[in-house]
Amino acid sequence: MSATPDSTLADPQQIIADLQRQLAECTADRKEGLQREAATAEILQVINSSPGDLAPVFDVILHKAHSLCGAELGSLVTYDGEQFRALTTLGYPEEYAAVLRQPFPLSTFHQALVDGERFVHITDTAAIQWVPGNEAFRRAVETAGAVTVLLVPLRKDSTLLGLISAARKELRPFTDKQIALLQNFAAQAVIAMENARLLTETREALEQQTATAEVLRRSSIRHPAISRRCSTQ
Numbered sequence: 001m002s003a004t005p006d007s008t009l010a011d012p013q014q015i016i017a018d019l020q021r022q023l024a025e026c027t028a029d030r031k032e033g034l035q036r037e038a039a040t041a042e043i044l045q046v047i048n049s050s051p052g053d054l055a056p057v058f059d060v061i062l063h064k065a066h067s068l069c070g071a072e073l074g075s076l077v078t079y080d081g082e083q084f085r086a087l088t089t090l091g092y093p094e095e096y097a098a099v100l101r102q103p104f105p106l107s108t109f110h111q112a113l114v115d116g117e118r119f120v121h122i123t124d125t126a127a128i129q130w131v132p133g134n135e136a137f138r139r140a141v142e143t144a145g146a147v148t149v150l151l152v153p154l155r156k157d158s159t160l161l162g163l164i165s166a167a168r169k170e171l172r173p174f175t176d177k178q179i180a181l182l183q184n185f186a187a188q189a190v191i192a193m194e195n196a197r198l199l200t201e202t203r204e205a206l207e208q209q210t211a212t213a214e215v216l217r218r219s220s221i222r223h224p225a226i227s228r229r230c231s232t233q
Helices: 005-049 053-068 093-099 106-116 135-144 176-221 225-230
Strands: 074-080 084-090 120-122 148-156 159-168
Touching: 053 074, 053 084, 053 159, 053 176, 074 093, 084 093, 093 135, 106 120, 106 148, 106 159, 148 176, 159 176
Parallel strands: none
Antiparallel strands: 074 084, 074 159, 120 148, 148 159
């Protein structure tokens, strides 16, 4: 069977199309990689320039994460073992953002993270069967118009420290790559929290040592004889 003119060009055309597709994918991956590296570098710079101050660090992390993941709404929330509280928010109406900045109880979705889930991905909030205890979460959905929601924990070992939430106003599930990206930003938030904790502990230890030294100094001034006797022993 002889090849027709169209069939003789089919393979070369397909090869060219495949090469163009592969080139486009490689270009997109390279661009995403450069964006991730730039975002990580900026976050580390903020961590170094704001020792102990988590607010600017969390603000940069939230904005960079949501920009790269294509999410209009979200928050970075801490957990004290009983309640959550947002330290920074993105895209929510101010009246609701103010509510999130106050301690709020766990919903069943937050409880899943407490119980050890790696993330909670709600592809369509319209399909949720609401149950008692989810009022705060439901209010977020209704107030901001969130349709697809992703919750990623901030975890140190097995201890839950908080979460990053990302949401879209359209039905568009997050990809595995986007979930992994948000998990990476969550890990950076944990590093910032740990640095702040260590810095606070070091500062408190130095303050205690300074206070103790001052007490001993004053004691030696009031009781010089005791001071001399201690120094000769």
